[in-house]
Each structure stands twice: as structure tokens, then as C-alpha cells.
Amino acid sequence: MAELLDLFWAIPTGLRLTLEIVLTVLALLGCFAYVTYAERKVLGAIQLRQGPIMVGPFGLLQPIADGVKLLSKETIIPAGANRVLFVLAPMVMLTLALIAWAVIPFDAGAVFANINVGVLYLFAVSSLGVYGVIMAGWSSNSKYAFLGAMRSAAQMVSYEVSMGLVIVTQLLIVGSLNLTEIVEHRSPVWLWILQLPMLVIFFISALAETNRAPFDLPEGESELVGGFNTEYSSMTFALFFIAEYLNMILMSAITTVLFLGGYLPPFGLMIAPLTWIPGILWFALKVAFLLFVFIWVRGTVPRYRYDQLMRLGWKIFLPFSLIWVLVIAGTLMATGMLPVRS
Amino acid sequence: MYEAIAFYGFSAILLLAAVLVIVSRNPVHSVLWLILAFFNAAGLFVLLGAEFVAMILVIVYVGAVAVLFLFVVMMLDVDLSELRAGFAQYLPLGVLIGVVLLVELIFFVISGWTLGPALKSAIVAAAPDAAQVSNTRAIGRLLYTDYVFVFQGAGMVLLVAMIGAIVLTLRQRPGVRKQNIAAQVSRQRGDTVTLHKVETGAGA
Numbered sequence: 001m002a003e004l005l006d007l008f009w010a011i012p013t014g015l016r017l018t019l020e021i022v023l024t025v026l027a028l029l030g031c032f033a034y035v036t037y038a039e040r041k042v043l044g045a046i047q048l049r050q051g052p053i054m055v056g057p058f059g060l061l062q063p064i065a066d067g068v069k070l071l072s073k074e075t076i077i078p079a080g081a082n083r084v085l086f087v088l089a090p091m092v093m094l095t096l097a098l099i100a101w102a103v104i105p106f107d108a109g110a111v112f113a114n115i116n117v118g119v120l121y122l123f124a125v126s127s128l129g130v131y132g133v134i135m136a137g138w139s140s141n142s143k144y145a146f147l148g149a150m151r152s153a154a155q156m157v158s159y160e161v162s163m164g165l166v167i168v169t170q171l172l173i174v175g176s177l178n179l180t181e182i183v184e185h186r187s188p189v190w191l192w193i194l195q196l197p198m199l200v201i202f203f204i205s206a207l208a209e210t211n212r213a214p215f216d217l218p219e220g221e222s223e224l225v226g227g228f229n230t231e232y233s234s235m236t237f238a239l240f241f242i243a244e245y246l247n248m249i250l251m252s253a254i255t256t257v258l259f260l261g262g263y264l265p266p267f268g269l270m271i272a273p274l275t276w277i278p279g280i281l282w283f284a285l286k287v288a289f290l291l292f293v294f295i296w297v298r299g300t301v302p303r304y305r306y307d308q309l310m311r312l313g314w315k316i317f318l319p320f321s322l323i324w325v326l327v328i329a330g331t332l333m334a335t336g337m338l339p340v341r342s
Numbered sequence: 343m344y345e346a347i348a349f350y351g352f353s354a355i356l357l358l359a360a361v362l363v364i365v366s367r368n369p370v371h372s373v374l375w376l377i378l379a380f381f382n383a384a385g386l387f388v389l390l391g392a393e394f395v396a397m398i399l400v401i402v403y404v405g406a407v408a409v410l411f412l413f414v415v416m417m418l419d420v421d422l423s424e425l426r427a428g429f430a431q432y433l434p435l436g437v438l439i440g441v442v443l444l445v446e447l448i449f450f451v452i453s454g455w456t457l458g459p460a461l462k463s464a465i466v467a468a469a470p471d472a473a474q475v476s477n478t479r480a481i482g483r484l485l486y487t488d489y490v491f492v493f494q495g496a497g498m499v500l501l502v503a504m505i506g507a508i509v510l511t512l513r514q515r516p517g518v519r520k521q522n523i524a525a526q527v528s529r530q531r532g533d534t535v536t537l538h539k540v541e542t543g544a545g546a
Contacts, residue, residue, distance in 0.1 A: 085374075117478060120397035127405035131377070134409070138370060138416050146416075153413040157406065177478055311523070 033063035046299035073234035085139035090239035093132030097246035118179035148227025158313030175339025183262035206251035252290035356382035
């Protein structure tokens with residue numbers, strides 16, 4: 001094993017980076033496959049069903065069977081569609097879902113690009129996801145797809161502002177936009193408790209950002225057939241599907257990095273048995289927990305109506321997070337914990 | 343070497359996309375080209391070492407402004423023949439503006455004119471060394487100390503514009519049924535449901 005590692009480090013840097021990126025993408029696709037499996041199992045348990053059991057032991061090969069099925073189907077492009085944009089939209093979605101992983105620290109030092117503006121980069125990339133939806137909805141030339149795209153555009157502006165303010169509070173505490181520094185920052189317990197409402201707001205915004213239930217309005221299969229992806233079939237649909245789940249994993253990872261201490265043991269407990277577990281495992285466990293919450297929420301809460309989401313974003317989250325920024329800034333100022341650097 | 347390639351790549355795509363914004367017949371395509379142009383401008387900023395400005399460009403312009411552009415443009419029912427009818431009428435004004443801009447641009451390039459030459463030394467003195475401070479911090483320091491009044495003034499202008507837009511578009515429509523969430527949530531079973539024991543044959 002050690003020789004294998006030495007061999008790995010002996011590869012020239014450019015090639016090694018490429019290899020690492022390919023491996024990460026493959027690992028993410030593996031995660032995607034088994035998040036879909038986990039979702040079906042958890043939803044099954046919530047609804048007193050079995051979920052997939054037939055393909056392989058405990059239905060474990062079900063995601064692979066689904067993948068093969070999607071790949072072998074025919075790609076249909078509607079006659080009135082704008083062909084270029086129609087094909088481009090799912091590609092944009094998947095690309096955006098993948099490039100964000102460049103700045104996520106999986107473990108201490110295990111990050112592709114440790115840039116100074118990591119948080120802003122994530123915020124920028126995640127806010128671009130809406131373009132895939134809009135392009136898909138518009139280029140399909142179908143009224144259901146178009147309605148889904150409209151909803152997505154209007155939905156996005158209503159929670160993105162409060163999401164930005166949540167990030168601002170985190171930056172006030174840490175004093176840096178670098179994700180590794182945010183993870184490594186140790187703040188006292190009462191400050192974590194003060195951050196708790198912001199964690200809730202961020203997570204609910206993340207549900208909306210990933211178009212997941214209860215905010216899956218752009219898809220809305222019961223009223224819009226399938227929303228923006230009504231006209232998509234086979235591989236083009238599969239790309240949307242992969243992008244949705246990768247975005248879920250990504251938002252869980254961002255929440256983990258910003259609020260749950262990333263690859264460090266939970267609650268900042270740096271004591272013996274907890275520190276033996278490698279950081280990447282803590283990271284994976286936290287992400288897995290948040291993914292479970294994603295699925296749990298889907299199994300529990302009915303879909304919001306369109307105007308209810310707007311109301312939630314503009315009339316509840318925005319004023320609350322604005323006030324909370326003031327509260328946290330004031331507390332930091334009063335206790336002299338503001339990270340002031342010359 | 344790589345930087346030069348990246349620079350010329352970004353610049354070429356930026357210019358091409360900018361031309362296509364005004365050449366495209368379909369307004370939705372125009373907006374999408376505009377987004378591509380924004381992206382490449384952000385790439386140029388990154389090459390300059392101004393990563394903060396690059397990210398803000400993507401977040402604000404691509405992530406928010408262009409989404410609203412696209413939203414509006416997609417809803418428009420554009421009739422090309424109607425657009426062409428007005429073309430001749432507005433042509434002189436358009437040409438005039440174009441010529442003025444072109445002359446300014448040529449003047450700018452030829453004379454090597456710099457904006458406020460006296461200010462240059464002041465800016466250099468105020469900006470901290472890039473090697474010591476990340477540019478996020480440098481921008482923050484300048485905006486919230488030396489230029490705080492200008493910055494707040496700009497914020498005020500935006501606020502006034504926003505309030506103005508709301509005042510212009512707000513209208514009270516009578517007869518609209520609105521959901522009162524507080525009333526819904528505070529509704530108790532006892533307020534709405536009563537159970538009656540009705541004798542057999544005595545029900546109305």
C-alpha cells in the first residue's frame with residue numbers, strides 16, 4: 001500500500017491532479033447512485049414500504065440497473081425545441097454541480113483549490129444552477145417546462161439574499177472567506193448556539209436551491225407534469241437527475257463546512273477516541289446526516305405553494321437574517337471577539 | 343505563457359460574445375451571450391489577481407441581474423417586423439451616439455489620456471501592498487474608511503431607486519383573497535368544529 005502511495009506521488013503534478021479530479025468525480029457519481037438508493041429506502045421506511053429489494057442483495061444493485069435503463073433509452077428532442085440550448089442545458093447543470101467541489105476541503109489540506117474567496121466562489125456557482133433550469137424550460141418550447149423555468153427564476157431571487165446574509169454572519173465570526181480557515185476556526189459554544197437559527201435558515205434555503213421538496217416547484221410533477229424537465233428523456237434526463245443529487249450532496253457539504261466544522265470531530269471535541277477517526281470520515285458522516293435530513297424533509301413536508309415560498313423568503317427569512325447579522329455583529333463587538341486584523 | 347494564452351482566450355471570447363449580444367436576432371440568445379461575456383470578464387479579473395471583483399461580478403451580474411433580464415425577455419412576445427418598422431426612425435440618433443462613443447474611444451487610445459493624473463499618486467498611497475493584504479480586505483478597508491460617504495451615498499441612490507420602483511408598480515386591487523397564515527395557524531379545532539349528539543329521527 002505504501003509503495004502504491006509512493007508511486008502515486010511520483011506521477012508528475014499535472015497528471016496527478018487530473019487523476020485526482022477524475023477519481024473525485026467518479027467517487028461523487030458513486031455517491032449519487034447510492035444517495036438515490038438511500039432516498040428510496042428511507043422514503044420507503046417512512047411510508048411503511050420496502051423500497052427497492054429485488055435487484056441484488058437488499059436491492060443494492062438497483063441504481064446500476066436504473067442507470068443502464070436510462071442509458072439504453074432513446075433521446076427524444078421535441079420538434080419545436082431549440083436544439084442547441086436543449087442539449088446544452090443538462091450539460092450546464094451537471095458541470096456547475098461538479099465544478100463547485102474544487103474548493104471544498106475534504107480533509108485538512110485535501111482541497112483542489114484553496115482560494116481566498118472560497119465562500120464567494122461556492123455562492124457564485126450555486127446561484128448559477130438556475131440557468132440550467134431556465135435554459136431547459138425555455139428551449140423545450142412547452143408550456144409546462146416554461147412555467148417551471150419561470151418559477152425557478154422567481155424562486156431563486158427570493159431566498160438567495162437571505163442566504164448571502166447567513167454567509168455574512170459566518171464571515172463576521174471567522175474573518176476570512178477561505179473555507180479551510182472557516183473549518184479550523186474555533187469559536188466558543190455560546191457563539192455556536194447564536195449561529196443555530198442561521199444554520200436552519202441556510203438549510204431551508206439549501207432545500208430551495210436544490211429544488212427539493214418542499215420547494216420542488218420548478219418540477220412540481222403533480223401540477224406541471226415534470227416542470228422544466230418534462231420534455232427530457234434518457235441521458236439528457238439522467239444528467240438533470242445526477243445534477244440534482246450532486247447539488248444535494250454539495251449543499252450538504254457546504255453546510256458542513258460553514259456550520260458543522262467540516263472534517264473536525266463534531267462539536268469541536270478534540271478528545272482522544274474522536275480524533276483517531278480520519279477527518280474525511282467525519283466529513284462524510286456529517287454530509288450523510290444532512291443528506292438524510294434532505295430525504296426526511298421530503299418524506300414529511302407537503303409542497304409549498306408558489307406564493308408561500310416567496311412570502312417565506314422575503315417576509316420572514318430576509319428581515320430575520322438582517323436583524324441576526326446585527327445581533328451577531330453587536331455581540332462580537334461587545335465581547336471583543338471581532339476578528340480585527342491590521 | 344499560460345497566462346498569455348488565458349488572457350487572449352478570455353478576451354477573444356469576451357469580444358465575440360459582446361458582438362453576438364447585439365447581432366443576435368433572438369433576445370434570449372442575446373442575454374445568454376451577455377452571460378458568456380460576463381463570465382469571460384470575470385476570468386480576466388482573476389488573471390489580474392482581483393478574485394474578489396471577479397466573484398462579485400459573477401454573483402451580482404450573472405447570478406442575479408441576468409436572471410431577471412432573462413425572466414423579462416423570455417416573457418416578451420417579440421415581433422421582428424414591428425422592430426424593423428422603427429429602425430429607420432431611430433437610425434440617425436443611434437448613429438450619432440455611436441459616432442460620439444467611437445470618437446471618444448479613439449481619442450482615449452491615441453492620446454494615452456489617464457483619468458485624473460493628479461489622483462494617481464493618492465490612489466497608490468492609499469492602496470495597501472497586494473502581497474501583504476488579500477484584495478477582499480484591501481477593498482473593504484478602502485470602501486469603509488476613505489470612501490465611506492461615497493459608498494453609503496451610492497447605497498442611498500439604489501435604495502431610492504428601489505422604493506421608487508415599488509411605488510410606481512404598487513397597486514391596490516380590491517377583491518383579492520389573501521392567505522392569512524397567522525389566522526390559519528392559530529385556528530383551533532374548537533373554533534370550527536362542534537359535535538352534536540342527535541337523537542335518531544330528530545335530525546332536521
